[in-house]
Amino acid sequence: MIAAPYLLYLGNVNDEVGIKTSRGLAVFRPDECVGEFRHDGCELTLGLPRMGFAEAVAAGARTLVLGIANAGGKLGAELVADAQTAIEAGLDVASGLHHRLRDEPALVEAAARHGRQLHDVRDPRPDISVGNGKPRAGRRLLTVGTDCSVGKMYATLCLEKGMRARGMKADFRATGQTGILIAGGGVPLDAVIADFISGAIEQLSPARDADGWDLIEGQGSLFHPSFAGVSTGLLHGAQPDAILLCHDPVRPHMRGLPHYAMPGLEETLEANLRVARLTNPGVRAVGIALNTSKLSSAEAHRMCGETSDALGLPCVDPFSMGVDPIIDWINQCFEPSSRAAMPSL
Amino acid sequence: MIAAPYLLYLGNVNDEVGIKTSRGLAVFRPDECVGEFRHDGCELTLGLPRMGFAEAVAAGARTLVLGIANAGGKLGAELVADAQTAIEAGLDVASGLHHRLRDEPALVEAAARHGRQLHDVRDPRPDISVGNGKPRAGRRLLTVGTDCSVGKMYATLCLEKGMRARGMKADFRATGQTGILIAGGGVPLDAVIADFISGAIEQLSPARDADGWDLIEGQGSLFHPSFAGVSTGLLHGAQPDAILLCHDPVRPHMRGLPHYAMPGLEETLEANLRVARLTNPGVRAVGIALNTSKLSSAEAHRMCGETSDALGLPCVDPFSMGVDPIIDWINQCFEPSSRAAMPSL
Structure with missing residues (x-):
């Protein structure tokens, strides 16, 4: 389970569609979102208080949600650096990007050192079967x-x-x-x-x-x-x-x-x-x-x-x-x- | 690279479509296939000499190809046991099934102990991008x-x-x-x-x-x-x-x-x-x-x-x-x- 409440990441994204995950959480789980993190270059907002990582922790945030999307779902260097800083400030990190947090040694190491969790939401269950196309009730x-x-x-x-x-x-x-x-x-x-x-x-x-x-x-x-x-x-x-x-x-x-x-x-x-x-x-x-x-x-x-x-x-x-x-x-x-x-x- | 020549595995499969990988190799790479391995319960043949693992090694085979298919691509207990015996007899093992050889500890251990290779042909390249649909030459x-x-x-x-x-x-x-x-x-x-x-x-x-x-x-x-x-x-x-x-x-x-x-x-x-x-x-x-x-x-x-x-x-x-x-x-x-x-x- 991902620990709420969340700090929502916007980073440097300036494409409204690119922040749809962060916005979706702000809209449909407003009670669980304490703030948004964005760099000075980001001109978008979710209407939440803008916070740094330490500030968010002080406000009760427990997880930084990397709620941004890009074609192919790569983690950039800036995103990794931000996630590492967040971990060091005391936050868990959750990501829905294709490129997994667990595949970034710097993040794995930081999480281990600070006792924080990494959540890769895009990991499917391991027990999926081939579809059979049989009609089912409902x-x-x-x-x-x-x-x-x-x-x-x-x-x-x-x-x-x-x-x-x-x-x-x-x-x-x-x-x-x-x-x-x-x-x-x-x-x-x-x-x-x-x-x-x-x-x-x-x-x-x-x-x-x-x-x-x-x-x-x-x-x-x-x-x-x-x-x-x-x-x-x-x-x-x-x-x-x-x-x-x-x-x-x-x-x-x-x-x-x-x-x-x-x-x-x-x-x-x-x-x-x-x-x-x-x-x-x-x-x-x-x-x-x-x-x-x-x-x-x-x-x-x-x-x-x-x-x-x-x-x-x-x-x-x-x-x-x-x-x-x-x-x-x-x-x-x-x-x-x-x-x-x-x-x- | 997978070392030829091959011993082709039929196991206990009695569904002609289920052995299509083994048959495809026998048909399109006849010079690289020295024999077929099948249990007594298997009534199919590729027309190659039936061999045990040691016999195949003696005939020059270097790799056992698990050329069978089944919905979902699971490795069964019998298949794992056969692959382990083949490794112990001196063969590498190649598989095209979804379920990976490298995820079977018994096979990984046997391969390490006997200095043999495991080849999971179904591992895609790690550098695939999202398609862009742009027309290309040719x-x-x-x-x-x-x-x-x-x-x-x-x-x-x-x-x-x-x-x-x-x-x-x-x-x-x-x-x-x-x-x-x-x-x-x-x-x-x-x-x-x-x-x-x-x-x-x-x-x-x-x-x-x-x-x-x-x-x-x-x-x-x-x-x-x-x-x-x-x-x-x-x-x-x-x-x-x-x-x-x-x-x-x-x-x-x-x-x-x-x-x-x-x-x-x-x-x-x-x-x-x-x-x-x-x-x-x-x-x-x-x-x-x-x-x-x-x-x-x-x-x-x-x-x-x-x-x-x-x-x-x-x-x-x-x-x-x-x-x-x-x-x-x-x-x-x-x-x-x-x-x-x-x-x-």
């Missing part, structure tokens, strides 16, 4: 996206909150480092060995005999040339009854790849439904989640309305507008008596 | 399949042999353990971390400035619920100009999954072309390779003819009939002057 919803980092985790967590507020049973199933830190468990899917992608999701979301929903956090995009294999295995392992499509309407091109255009929403829905049908022929789309954080409220509502009309599905920004229309639609689609009568996309 | 062909283990490696190797026999430049690029043992290098794709699948293939088949073809060994199937993520990343990383569809016409259901029916050939071609277009919009199908080893010659030729007529592409069993019609078609499709005139599937 309802599952998977968030899918036009791209990486378009709001799949936020949408999934907002849906859990909204469903629970209505007394429905719903459980967030985390597949990325931020989600795992928030949920307290899950599978770091992008760190799983390629042959076991779908098996890892079958393990994460096994037969669900109680009613209610497993809400599975999506990863990547079928249209991202770097990560579509992960998204494909995730779709097959999840066997979703429902998919919720997530999109960032101001994203200019596929993340990290200026030479790749964003796919259309309808094209993305169709591709995901086509792939998902292999393991669940009854899969259906239940809504669109737009990340409208960079739009005015008027623009955001207009865009959601137009998208809803164009695709015949509820469309909201789950974070700013709530998820009620999507939950209503899910309950209509999957209420046993009316299920057969629902149109399918 | 022609690439990828074999794809309706299922796992339908003859993709055989088809790719036969194509290399056929192209070279005509004086064309062509290089087999291995993505599985058998292929790597045959080629002397490659990437064990199913052992790569999920985020790096396409990047591993970009590394395996970089820009090719000389003319000729990289012939990339396919893996899995877009229609196999356990492994489609691997196949998807492979398609995106390979950026194939050409795909060759491989199929076993007597396979009753998806390998290991009696609850999954085989997909149709046309459906499989369409799905692969659709996925491949993300990184190479000009991709085209150049033929069908049928594994007709369980059919009579008359049946095999009739089936190839019918398949060719139905799909409008050359269709052969590459192993028993050669690959000339496919090479002819490739040369027509990709000869610069006539390229634009070719119909696309």
Whole structure:
């Protein structure tokens, strides 16, 4: 277990998407975050008090969370130096990067010397099996996206909150480092060995005999040339009854790849439904989640309305507008008596 | 480097597909295989002399190749005991299974005591990057399949042999353990971390400035619920100009999954072309390779003819009939002057 409360690391990152892990914790676990650490070159903030390591320890922080992301997940020299300083100040360190803390001798040695813990959140369980594609009990919803980092985790967590507020049973199933830190468990899917992608999701979301929903956090995009294999295995392992499509309407091109255009929403829905049908022929789309954080409220509502009309599905920004229309639609689609009568996309 | 010649392990396996690594070596590296090791319960043979370990050492063997496959790639107790006995008799041991020899203390200790080597062929290079999807120079062909283990490696190797026999430049690029043992290098794709699948293939088949073809060994199937993520990343990383569809016409259901029916050939071609277009919009199908080893010659030729007529592409069993019609078609499709005139599937 990772000891809370946390000091959230921003370092020198100046890319909003690059600090999504730190921000996710600040948003969904506000009570467990005492401050943020950033260098003078960092112009971003989570709205938490800015603190040095000693100051954070004095304020009660027990773990520095390296909540930043970069393609490939390497630890840079600055990050290692900062982590070492944090350890010396009395903090544990948790990281969701591919490159492991335990592979940095300086950190291993410092942690041993100061009696601190290193947590590599991206280490998958050792007992994952190859997926078998067998149908299993219970309802599952998977968030899918036009791209990486378009709001799949936020949408999934907002849906859990909204469903629970209505007394429905719903459980967030985390597949990325931020989600795992928030949920307290899950599978770091992008760190799983390629042959076991779908098996890892079958393990994460096994037969669900109680009613209610497993809400599975999506990863990547079928249209991202770097990560579509992960998204494909995730779709097959999840066997979703429902998919919720997530999109960032101001994203200019596929993340990290200026030479790749964003796919259309309808094209993305169709591709995901086509792939998902292999393991669940009854899969259906239940809504669109737009990340409208960079739009005015008027623009955001207009865009959601137009998208809803164009695709015949509820469309909201789950974070700013709530998820009620999507939950209503899910309950209509999957209420046993009316299920057969629902149109399918 | 793995020391030849080899003793090929069959153990107690009685599933023809389960010994495909041993058989692949016997077929494509006959000069380096001195014998086969099998227990009395094994009713299969590679046509090599049956030998015990000491006998194999006396015949010149230097490495026992654990050329068997099973879902998940676990090492069983019998396999470990046999490998230990082989080491004690004076053999190195090479394995392509997921479960590593180096993770078996008994084998590590025996190898150290007897001065023998353990080779885990499924250890990927440590320097693989995330794929970037950028177009790169040169022609690439990828074999794809309706299922796992339908003859993709055989088809790719036969194509290399056929192209070279005509004086064309062509290089087999291995993505599985058998292929790597045959080629002397490659990437064990199913052992790569999920985020790096396409990047591993970009590394395996970089820009090719000389003319000729990289012939990339396919893996899995877009229609196999356990492994489609691997196949998807492979398609995106390979950026194939050409795909060759491989199929076993007597396979009753998806390998290991009696609850999954085989997909149709046309459906499989369409799905692969659709996925491949993300990184190479000009991709085209150049033929069908049928594994007709369980059919009579008359049946095999009739089936190839019918398949060719139905799909409008050359269709052969590459192993028993050669690959000339496919090479002819490739040369027509990709000869610069006539390229634009070719119909696309």
